[in-house]
Amino acid sequence: MKNIVMHQMWMDRAIALAKEAGESGEIPVGAVIVNSRGEAIATGVNRKERDQDPTAHAEIVAIREAARVLHDWHLNGCTLYVTLEPCPMCAGAILQARVSILVYGADDPKAGAIRTVANLPDSPVSFHKLEAIAGIRERECQELLISWFENHRRYSSS
DSSP: HHHHHHHHHHHHHHHHHHHHHHHTTTTOOOEEOOOOSSSSSEEEOOOOOHHHHHHHHHOHHHHHHHHHTTTSSOOOOOOOEEEOEEEEEEHHHHTTTTOSSEEEEOTTTTTTTTTSSSSSTTOOOHHHHHHEOOOHHHHHHHHHHHHHHHHHHHHHOO
16 A cells, blocks of 8 residues: 555656646656655656657656766666656666666557557566556546647647
């Protein structure tokens, strides 16, 4: 029970970050990396439009920040919380960084590379064992994305 409450708390922080990203015109995805002592050491939001960088997904931004904070690219013992199931690029980065636990909110039926479309952590290409926990604050994460895309389409077609 303690873990689920902790996961929900950190996912709430990721959701708040995702909302900020959405308000700035980015697809609303937020990420938080927590160390083994339960301290947030990095955050990230989608910044593809802002940075004009196709790799600036929330997970990548957070992983880069965590590596700088730790002065090490090995994120062993860290937990990554993200509002949307990581894509293949982000799943690869998570595995390369040796993140211990991934907690995500909503499945991504188009590009999810953890369980939904592909399963990179359990595939032969993965040399790192990743514990993945899905569905934490799933409804909130889904609703945030759905409403953002509905508004985006509405204003794009006007």
